[in-house]
Amino acid sequence: MSEKSSGLTFQIAKCVAWAPGVETDVEWRSWAAGERPFLDESALPALKSVPPMQRRRLSPFAKVNLHCALEATEHQQGDLPCVFSSRHGDLNRTTGLIENVAQKEDLSPTQFGLSVHNAVSGLYSIYTKNHAPISAVAAGETSFMVGLVDAVAKLHANQLDKILYVFADWVVPDCYASYVGAEKTVGVGLLLEAPNNEGEQMIMGCDGTTDGKVSENQALDFLSFYYSSTNSWTTQINQQLWRLTKT
Structure with missing residues (x-):
């Protein structure tokens, strides 16, 4: 696995x-x-590969996550290390549980089990019979980039051939809308590989510190960079500037 000084x-x-x-x-x-x-x-x-009985239990947030994960890996079965990231997780499902508590109603064990932050990654591991390590990341506004840094770092540190990175967020319920920026519903699945001599390569590096404002949607900023002819994209994690460069 090659590693450049930059x-x-x-x-x-x-x-x-x-x-x-x-x-x-x-x-x-x-x-x-x-x-x-x-x-x-x-x-x-549609998630046609997921059994109907299980598919009916999935929330919109879970469906987007699993779609991106399954399509990025082309429905690969077996062990593949993964990182799943989301700022809010399945907040619509969680909000429903909070409302149940406020109204002194019984909580559904199934709804609770599917509301936790690593629920989707667990579902993915079940559907694909994946026993490899899987991480679930939440890092506020920088959740997309923190998850990507985690996945790339694991790719190098563990000398992996491949790792799956999935990020997704769903527009928050109305009761939380005033507390967040102009967020959008989006899901991203990236199958990352160790560099070889074929195809476009990416270089990830830290470019120092800044006091600037964090982007409102790093996932969309990344997609704009990835699907355009732009060769470099800079964003931040807290006060650190991070750069991605196409080579």
Whole structure:
């Protein structure tokens, strides 16, 4: 696995992204060029490979996560290290549980079990019979980038051939809307690989510190960079500047 002095090198073997009205690579390139907007509503991923009994229990948030994960790995069965990240997790499901408590109603064990932050990663491991280590990340506004740094660091530190990185967030319930920025529903699945001599490579590095404001949606900023001809993208984690460069 090669490592350059300017950062950690890796490749994106496959990128799968989903947002309302923007799903295919062609649509995402059109979006990145400013030619295709998001829709207010859209049909959710079909997830035909997931058994109907299990599929009916999935929330919209879970469906987007699993769609990105399964498509990025082309429904690979077996062990594959993974990192799942989300700022809010399945907040709509969690909000329903909080309302049940406030109204002194009984809580559903199933709903509670599916509301925790690592629930989707657990479901993915069950569907794919994956026994490899899986992490669940939550890091506020920087959840996308922290998760990506974690995945790339694991790829290098553990000398892996591949690792799956999945990020997803769903628009928060109305009762929380005043506490967050202009967030969008989006899911991203990246199959990361150790660098080889074929295809485009990425270099990730830290460029120092800043007192600037964190982006409102790092996932969308990344997709704009990935699906455009731009060669470099800089964002931040707290006061640190992080850079991705295409080579």
